[in-house]
Amino acid sequence: MTRNASILAVGSELLGTTRLDTNSLFLTGELEAIGYRVVRKACVGDGWRDLVTELSFALSRAPCLCVTGGLGPTEDDRTKEAVAALLGLRLVRDEEILDWLKKRFRKRGREMPEVNAKQADVIEGAVVLSNRRGTAPGYLIESDGKTIVLLPGVPWEMKALFTESVVPHLTSGGAPSGIHRRVLKVVGLGESAVEELVRPVYEAHRDHEVTILASGPGEVQLHVSARGTPGEAQKELDILEADFRSAVGPALFGRDDETLEGVVGNLLKNRGLTMAVAESCTGGMVASRITEIAGSSAYFLGGAVTYADGAKIEVLGVSTATLESHGAVSEEVAREMAAGVRRRLGASVGLGVTGVAGPGGGTPEKPVGTVHLAIDAADGTRRHERLVLPGDRSMVRRWTTSAALALIRGWLTERGGIH
């Protein structure tokens, strides 16, 4: 049974030009997992009348309301007071919380400022949710068939409090049926190409919601969801994932928190191989992504960012003749870059990346977006790929980086064994 929920974020800073209420994304995922559906959300400032009016309207729209922010110690923090006033409940000083607050401050080497005392005033009849990451407790209030949850606005505090204290309360009747999600990640195919490949799968599973999202140049995500208890839903998602994997093929490289650079790193580690990169148009972005992974020093020896022709010659040993006859953006130069960096650093495999990122430098034969990627491995295998990518400089560079990682991943997956 799905119950409706509404989310309200309190704080004048959320009505400016710099900050969005990102807490609501987390809350929505958590609420959906335990059987709620978010039907609206809103942001309101600290002003008393605005706050009370907004709370009252939100309560009229859904039986469950989650409020974030306005639980701090300052004059502007009045969420608790507004909710109490709206429901006709009193605030009562809780000596136990006051003690806990004082101890918390003393542990950090200072006395509790007088203003913080108001954080020990609790709404009568409310469940007080202790906040182990901050000073503002949360509240859960059942009133008139409605459930109202008050949470601190600091994401780090709010998340722990919701998962540890609110979810158990809302699901006290047992493991609830809800919506559970999985993200499947694809590289090297556009949104429409992915759509075409997976259409038969989602048409066969019409009861599941499937969304295709471009998650950055060169990478596409499939968001799939299943309804049920956590156990049921995970089983459903496993079936769906298997079907999507066989529909999409090797372009589907990972799920949820997995990244392309993480997958490449694991493949290199498992095969006992080392890698080196020579980059021109991506200017260090491929190396940056590879080294984002902790422990990458085990398989990544280093890279060369050879922007100028002189650097390609001097550092990688690319031949002047090749540069002159084919140009810096060419299959030949990409191959010599890959071979040069591999030999130079004594790696098992070298990757070469050269291209026209734009906005200048394009020609009719080699328009902006033209990219050559090459692999040169110690075992003698060679690979080359030519791409013509759309978009501006930043997009071409990011897309090229994903394509380069995808090329090395493809080579690694096909190749078993040890160097």
Add this chain to the structure above:
Amino acid sequence: MTRNASILAVGSELLGTTRLDTNSLFLTGELEAIGYRVVRKACVGDGWRDLVTELSFALSRAPCLCVTGGLGPTEDDRTKEAVAALLGLRLVRDEEILDWLKKRFRKRGREMPEVNAKQADVIEGAVVLSNRRGTAPGYLIESDGKTIVLLPGVPWEMKALFTESVVPHLTSGGAPSGIHRRVLKVVGLGESAVEELVRPVYEAHRDHEVTILASGPGEVQLHVSARGTPGEAQKELDILEADFRSAVGPALFGRDDETLEGVVGNLLKNRGLTMAVAESCTGGMVASRITEIAGSSAYFLGGAVTYADGAKIEVLGVSTATLESHGAVSEEVAREMAAGVRRRLGASVGLGVTGVAGPGGGTPEKPVGTVHLAIDAADGTRRHERLVLPGDRSMVRRWTTSAALALIRGWLTERGGIH
């Protein structure tokens, strides 16, 4: 005179776990510039009753309401219909718009699908705002002392339409007084250090709002605002900027769209210098940022990502003795990396970056976050900086990248003339 405004974003996709209503940030800035104050914002799904209820409540909260989304051609797009119903207005087919739509499709080589015809139904009495970037026109309705603006949800369409059509309507009485903003960017100082430096300035300008925001590891932004007509406000902001610049000193490197890598690039170009980078812990991030700038090939010769000791020796000529006696993360190795990459690529200046990004690799003497930066220039100047940075691997790497760019910027600003 400030008038209150409210923003409503329509679309069930905004109530999921992946998308936020970013349009409201743009709208807030534009509204504030022409004298409005946003007092609340909300997101609601496509359902008819929810939509009408939410519109009605939003209208009761402020005399100006901006609605985004729900103007498309599909069944789910019902914003126009809901507003018309709420205000008791009729929808009338506009033959001119229908013609324009048909032509627009034909220009793109196809016939207008029948569903799109409904985009030619306009609210009677409304000002129709033509959308040159899409098929959904916008609307401006004056009713009962309220101003209601309907905009498409696609950001690219919404922005052009608002700036080109809505602003002139809302400001037809002449250049209005509003809030104008400027962002000043600081590198190498923490939030609290910046706060201390600028406090005398903002205490002397109490009528201006000043916000200090961490904008990423190692960089802090000062958001300052001034009220008035555009001309008045810009003059005020110039005065404020001058005061902040003298308070913060050279750590204030730019404003609004300026980036640290752009500032470094301009300094190199103006002085006719070239640069090369040798990176260890940042793994290519410094080179990536420098080459993000179009035209960076004029001054950036290349870089080396020397992750393994062997790469430092082989590519940069760092001595084995130095590595053995001082360790890879040391002043001496940073200096040899800078000198090595400069000589290798024949650059005017070389930058060396080495550090412990973590999570592993820390020791009591060199804990995670220890970083050494060095500059070695052809004119004989040398620089060195040691940092111990907080945070996780990603934060240390990003902070180090900013610090490295700041070091080279500092050296370039102090140094005049030509290589």
